[in-house]
Amino acid sequence: MDLSLVLALVAVALSVLFLLVTRARKPWQRGKLPPGSLGLPVIGQSLGLLRAMRANTAERWIQDRVDRYGPVSKLSLFGIPTVLLTGPAANKFVFFSTALASQQPRSMQRILGERNILELMGADHKRVRGALLEFLKPDMLRLYVGKIEGEVRRHLDENWAGRRTVTVLPLMKRLTFDIISLLLFGLERGAVRDTLFREFVDVMEGTWAVPLNLPFTAFSRSLKASARIHRVFTGIARETQAKLERGEASRSSDLIACLLSLTDDSGAPLLSEEEIVDNAMVSLIAGHDTSSILLTFLIRQLADDPDTLAAMVHEHDEIAKSKGDGEALTWEDLAKMKLTWRAAQEMLRMVPPVFGNFRRATKDIEFDGYVIPKGWQVFWTAAATHMDGSIYPEPDKFNPSRFETQSASVAPPCSFVAFGAGPRICVGMEFARIETLVALHYLLRRFRWKLCCKENTFVRDPAPSPLHGLPIELAEHKAASP
Structure with missing residues (x-):
């Protein structure tokens, strides 16, 4: 870890230390704290976790703590006293407790905006979540399959066809960005979308950076890019409002149009302009990362898994045979891609796009006999259950059958x-499923590939990224005739 990062972590932690010290009661006044250590003042265990993520040993780092202290332990991360909780019961506590509020890194808060759904609680959270779900309910999603298909086919024609090698991760990131830009903001292909993508790259580099707003930092570049994107989204929202008033757009046109169309019982707009813009930014980031990472790692897996590849190709060939030549995919076709989605779920189990996240205790609460003091963080990780051999036998083995209906019911909630x-729970889960299934349908029927790198590894920084972005040798495949 270089000195600049250490100094940056110190600066961030000092900004919250005084508040924590002055507001906190003494630990022995609160009850029995979890075992463990807060580590060095201010730094705590932050550097150890960051090193482990970048070395792709974070799962081992978590398990070492569990082996030493048990499923509940205290530590200090990013300058804040933290309780690590692991296991299905802990996950349920974290996701359902009303005493735990969402706790995003300060860098993320400033980039996304104050009125984004990740920061809201209570009635505000319910109102904004309900608005987003209006856009993502099944009868709306049915309308988007054709648009997603169009973007996928154009992307493959322009970026894959005729190429001997491609680098998968950046291409998947551009594909998912283009899909989201069209469906969420109504942005067709062109200069505005291309400019927005360049700004988005800068935003993503700073979302988990140390929040030092200095000219040379990634966070500073991200803040400036975020401000420019917010201005673009504000302009889109105002233009869309005018189109709605002229009858040139409808609720189903895109996310912005849908959110602008919603009203409360009195007929007033359900969301403010700030809420629409901030949550458009959240939707862009959340929808982009999950699908692009999932598609990339599925391509990596299928390169060396001929049995799964053959079964998935057969599934998609059968769907194609049931359709007329050139006939578009439908919502009903997606429902037939059962094996493909099981494979996607298994990949999400093994390589979740989000390693873990934080919650904040809004009051003193108890779990498993230990007190979590008000103001402390709670840290949960997906790997603690996803790679637990007592829940998923042979957890390092890729086995899509785990997610067959009967098998899935064996795992604890x-x-x-x-x-x-x-x-x-992620409001865009079903949207991500559609993106993944449509993209895989055309990838599997048009191409075959081999990995270029013998060393098949990846790192987390903080999202998983395969070595060199996953370069592959590509060959066009003559699909079975429909």
Whole structure:
């Protein structure tokens, strides 16, 4: 870890230390604290966790703590006293407790905006979540399959066809960005979308950066790019409002149009302009990362898994045979892609796009006989259950059959948390499923590939990224005739 990062962590932690010290009661006044250590003042265990994530040993780092202290332990992360909770019961507690509020890194808060759904609680959270779900309910999603298909086919024609090698991760990131730009903001292909993508790259680099707003930092670049994107979204929202008033757009046109169309019982707008813009930013980031990472790691897996590849190809060939030549995919076709989605779920189990996240205790609460003091963080990780051999036998083995209906019922509740759970479960889960299934349908029927790198590894920084972005040798495949 270089000195600049250490100094940055110290600066961030000092900004919250005084508040924590002055507001906190003494631990022995609260009850029995979990075992463990808060580590060095201010730094705590932050550097150890960051090193482990970048070395792809974070699961081992978590398990070492569990082996030493048990499923509940205290530590200090990013300058804040923290309780690590692991296991299905702990996941259920984290996702369903009303005494735990969402706790995003300060860098994320400032980039996304104050009125984004990740920061809201109570009635505000319920109102904004309900508005987003209006756009993502099944009868609306049915309308988007054709648009997603169009973006996928154009992307493959322009970026894959005729190429001997491609690098998968950046291409998947651009594909999912283009899909989201069209469906969420109504942005067709062109200069505005291309400019927005460049700004988005800068935003993503700073979302988990140390929040030092200095000219040379990733966080500073991210803040400036975020401000520019917010201005673009504000302009889109105002233009869309005018189109709605002229009858040139409808609720189903895109996310912005849907949110602008919603009203409360008195007929007033359900969401403010700030809420629409901030949650458009959340939707862009959340929808982009999950699907692009999932598709990339599925491509990596299928390169060396001929049995799964053959079974998935057969599934998609059968769907194609049931349709006329050139006929578009439908919602009903997606329902037939059962094996493909089981494979996607298994990949999400093994390589969840989000390693873990934080909650904040809004009052003193108790779990498993230990007190979590008000103001402390709670840290949960997906890997603690996803890679638990007592829940998923041979957890390092890729086995999509785990997610067959009968097999999935064996796992305890809250064992699979790739999309979270409870009131804050990812609202875009079904949208991500559609993106993944449509993209795989055309990838599997048009191409075959081999990995270029013998070393098949990845790192987390903080999202998983395969070595060199996953370069592959590509060959076009003559699909079975429909």
